[in-house]
Ligand SMILES: Nc1ncnc2c1ncn2[C@@H]1O[C@H](COP(=O)(O)OP(=O)(O)OP(=O)(O)O)[C@@H](O)[C@H]1O
Ligand SMILES: [Mg+2]
């Protein structure tokens with residue numbers, strides 16, 4: 001059996017602990033592109049994204065042995081990167097625009113393509129998510145999809161933590177209702 | 185205007201408990217690469233140490249860049265312009281390759297962090313170690329550590345480069361890389377390197393100094409030393425016990441280096457090694473030079 | 476790749492719209508979840524991402540990774556106002572951490588022994604060891620025995636005396652506090668809990684002065700033997716604190732000053748390799 005990409009990532013991570021710069025380069029080539037694309041959707045300042053990229057890979061370099069060896073390296077990396085992004089954004093709110101907020105256009109119905117795509121990853125939850133207001137969706141995205149804590153999500157979105165909590169609460173109730181209705 | 189030589193040693197003598205490691209050595213060096221040959225214990229390391237100002241001569245005069253480094257200020261001024269690779273070069277524990285060269289760069293007064301790091305990266309690239317610079321020195325191979333030592337000597341492109349057996353333990357491919365680095369350095373700097381590899385001297389140096397028993401036995405152009413062996417090297421069908429040296433080569437014939445042609449021998453092209461063997465005679469043979 | 480995606484992969488158009496920021500929230504969220512599990516889509520998205528941003532970040536990552544962060548001690552020293560290059564030289568002193576740890580462990584062991592035996596015996600142990608801790612620390616922080624790159628370091632313009640003093644200061648700063656703390660735990664020590672600092676400092680000064688003739692490790696061994704003899708004979712004569720008698724304390728102070736004077740006068744010899752080894 002051929003070694004899968006996950007195994008290759010794990011092998012590269014193991015080599016980092018020995019100070020192998022070539023392995024670091026490979027990991028960067030494999031993960032920096034999608035990471036930067038995803039970061040750019042949360043912060044449209046390329047300088048900040050470059051900084052976050054640098055922070056994240058240096059954290060990887062210095063703490064590669066902290067990876068426990070289960071799950072996807074990509075997901076682990078995203079966890080590091082999004083937290084670095086949050087801490088970088090502290091105190092520079094004004095410079096940052098979140099693309100998510102721009103798309104606030106509740107009137108438009110989701111395209112068929114979007115529904116289909118979402119079905120691939122989320123099934124029924126996808127169409128329910130679509131009917132959330134952009135503000136609530138942003139909160140769900142930051143907490144549920146990006147895996148941030150309430151406080152981190154608040155910092156990323158530039159709103160008080162209490163607001164994150166109430167919006168998340170309402171969004172969950174909404175989703176529950178939608179899913180129950182869909183089943184009925 | 186006369187050109188001031190980089191190194192001028194006159195009558196330099198150094199004794200260790202009575203035995204002379206260096207005995208009345210006169211040597212003047214200017215830009216270019218000079219090879220220092222000699223059997224074990226000949227005094228090469230002692231000569232390089234004295235030239236590098238880390239050892240004081242017992243007698244004689246050492247003039248570097250036209251000054252006798254007497255006071256601390258003059259000493260520092262001279263040391264600013266020299267790079268030195270000792271024969272025994274260890275590394276304090278815990279360093280990465282980069283960290284070690286960075287540490288040496290601090291000692292060489294590269295105080296600005298960004299400029300220092302750029303210089304460290306430059307010399308590591310020169311000796312082809314940039315790929316493993318992040319690795320701990322203890323995890324590097326012997327040849328890689330040797331190149332790390334050379335890297336620190338190259339910091340700041342010194343005017344005087346003193347290298348004590350720089351190619352020991354270095355693989356052939358890397359030796360060629362080092363030759364390129366050194367030949368480039370020799371274009372403007374004064375380079376003195378000791379070695380047991382006559383091929384390195386033949387490939388790299390314009391001038392060769394042969395030490396034996398603390399005395400200079402030869403000082404001149406490499407070609408001149410090689411020329412001394414003309415007509416004294418042969419290929420024969422049998423070994424010649426009377427010769428200075430004779431050994432069976434890969435082709436099955438015997439290379440004979442000596443004074444008289446053995447029967448049925450045909451003349452061969454002399455090499456620097458042949459000339460060196462002849463120069464040092466019996467002594468070189470017993471201490472074994474061509475390892 | 477991953478079975479959970481049911482063979483679905485993002486097409487080039489979706490990837491390019493996602494990177495440009497107009498894929499729509501739902502498609503984007505889906506793709507993001509997919510990317511976490513699909514190496515082939517991760518590879519293909521690279522063609523759509525601006526290269527300069529990636530390259531610039533990589534160069535910084537590489538340089539920082541290789542250069543490493545300044546050590547914690549180095550950063551602390553810089554914050555305390557020590558010039559950055561000096562801080563680096565102190566922090567990289569061979570075996571600085573070891574000397575601190577050894578100082579701590581040895582002292583704690585002897586304090587434990589002292590507590591176990593109690594009274595004079597414990598006191599003797601303490602007086603025997605405490606002043607020698609900094610001496611041993613300095614011996615293992617400078618010189619050809621402690622520093623395998625000593626010869627190369629000598630050929631640099633950095634003043635050898637300054638390096639020696641920097642490292643001595645570092646060793647003192649690292650090793651004296653744990654010993655001082657330990658002193659407070661020795662029951663029989665009262666004012667002597669501080670008085671031992673005087674012989675400690677003067678022995679260290681003697682070591683520095685002697686290092687202009689012989690390598691520090693040799694001197695340290697000699698000083699250790701001398702001090703041990705003094706303390707044991709005082710202890711035999713019933714009072715180990717006799718080595719801290721007022722007259723002797725004055726003598727330590729004078730000796731220490733003399734030693735520093737010798738160091739200053741002979742510092743030139745530190746700039747070259749010592750006598751034949
Ligand atoms: N520090 C020292 N103490 C005592 N003797 C020494 C010392 N350094 C060198 N010697 C002696 O001086 C002589 C010359 O030694 P040196 O190291 O200069 O030789 P070398 O030509 O470098 O030899 P090798 O090829 O083995 O490196 C030797 O006899 C050696 O034993
Ligand atoms: Mg030698």
Ligand SMILES: [Zn+2]
Nearest residue numbers: 484485513516
């Ligand atoms: Zn895919």
